[in-house]
Amino acid sequence: MSANHSTMTTNKSNAKAEKVRNDNLESTKLKDRHLASYGSGSYLASDVTVLLDIVDKEAVADVPVTQKEALIQSGQRHYSDMLTLEHAPSAMHEQLYTQALAQGTQRTATDIANLAYALHQNFHNTVDSEGPLVLVSLVRAGLPVGVLLQRALADTDSLYSLPSVHYGISIIRDRGLDPLALEILLEAYPNSPIVFVDGWTGKGAIYQELAHSLETFSKPTHPNFTNIFHQGADAIPLLTLADPAGVAWLAASSDDWLIPSGLLNSTVSGLISRSLYTAPQEGLHRSVFYDNLIEVDHSLAFIDHIDTARQQLTTAPSQLPTFTQPRYDTKTIIDTLAARYQITNRNRIKPTIAEATRAILRREPERVLLASSDHPDTALLRHLCTEYHIDITILGAKILPYQAVTLIKQRTTHT
Known part of the structure; x- marks a missing residue:
């Protein structure tokens, strides 16, 4: 040549x-x-980017709870096709949230530090500014936890500083993780590991939904296999603050405790509504931004409060265990409750304090089951039961580690 x-x-x-x-x-x-x-709800742009199509709440039908329950249980409509628009929490609700925040600040701050430390230990050798860790919060209970983790990992004065970015995407029971949102992230961060973030686990239903949605990536030959299955071929990288169900890869504890952010809905989750389903060919899942609730929004105040407490911790972060397989620690309890109350549709069983409380506020409850009649962590639940005339049954240790379970009222001939 x-x-x-x-x-x-x-x-x-x-x-x-x-x-x-x-x-x-x-x-x-x-x-x-x-x-x-994309926006960040009422959070800072540096806290999170929420991959949702925000629609005007005036364009969304406000379906009353009773009507919504009948439509869901009859199979005429899926819950993610309807929305009951939120109103400002009552004065008592606000007071109980404030009490929960005062009671739970140190625990939340410590849990976030421990989780951030665990992430640092797992990823500090494999991520950098070009390929950061991608935190993906499941909208919307995962958002406050994800924002707190993002701030903790960005703290260069800590023992767990780590390059990371944070996004929120929708996951819907029976319909899965928003595939378009996940595709956007995989294209934008082709060399980054992804960790999914939720607030807590109840029965493990969202874990199962997540695992099902990620099956397509589970073959080692898939180009995005290492983005998601970086903990092993069977390990779904789900992180939660609390994991009573025993399904998370990483959790701060398995306790059912009064997580402050679990007591409010949009006003501690960036003023973002529960997500509404959109078919993949039509775009991202949708959500409403509650701009009418700005004056009662606690989202940023909650983050600032917990993050300040985290920075003031004087004890070193603890080593947390990780798991590659789900344990389903509370499956027997759910099976027993289903048999006792003749429930074949497990979606009517809402365990954990947070989920039991949300079910009262968003659904039509039949009764509430408590482990104790006077546990301080169930004060709001008991108040709501009194306010809405909901029967309470004390089952003691039979439902532990759950402190509370709400059973949704049967609205059709099918259980």
Whole structure:
């Protein structure tokens, strides 16, 4: 080969490489602009990007709880096709949240520090600013936990500083994780591991939904296998603050305790509504932004309060265990309750203090089961039961580690 031909070949190769670099750069810019086009609810833009199509609440039918329950249980409508618009919490509800926050600040701050430390231990050798850890909060109970973790990992004065980014995406029971939102993240961060974040586990239903949604990536030959299955071929990387169900890869504890953010809905979750389903070919899952509740929003105040407490901790973070397989620690309890109350549709059983409380506020409860009649963590639940004339049954140790379970009222001939 002549020197001139060699030079021409080299020039062509360089030009081709430069074109690829430019195309990649332009592609990255487009992705950045695409991601930047989404909002963060009432959180700071540096806290989270929520990959949801925010729609006007005036365009969403406000379905009364009783009507919604009948439609869901009769199979006429899926719960993610309807919304009961939220109103401002009552004065008593606000007071009990304030009490829960005062009571739970140190525990929440400590749990976040321990979780951040565990993430640092697992990923500090494999992530960097070019390929950061991607925290994906499951909208919406995961959002406050994800924001707190993002702030903790960004704290360069801590023992657990780690390059990370944080997004929120929708997951809907029976319909799965929003595939379009996940695709956007995988394209934007092709070299990053993903960790999914939720507030707590109840029966493990969302874990199962997540695992089902991720099956398509579970073959080692899939190009995104290592993005998701970085803990092993069977390990779903789900992180939670509390994991009574025994399904999370990483959790601060397995206790059912009064998580402050579990007591409010949108006003501690960035003013974002529960997500509404959209078919993948039509776009991202949808949500409403409750701009009418701005004056009673605690979202940023909650984050600032817990994050300040975390920074003031004087004890070193603890080592947390991780699990590659679900344990389903409370499956027997759910089976027993289903048999006792003749329930075949497990969706009518809402365990954990947080889920039991939300069920009273969003659904139509039949009764509430408590482990104790005077446990301080169930004060709001007991208040709501009195206010809405809901029967309470004390079952003691039979439901532990759950402190509370709400049973949804049967509205059809099918249980």
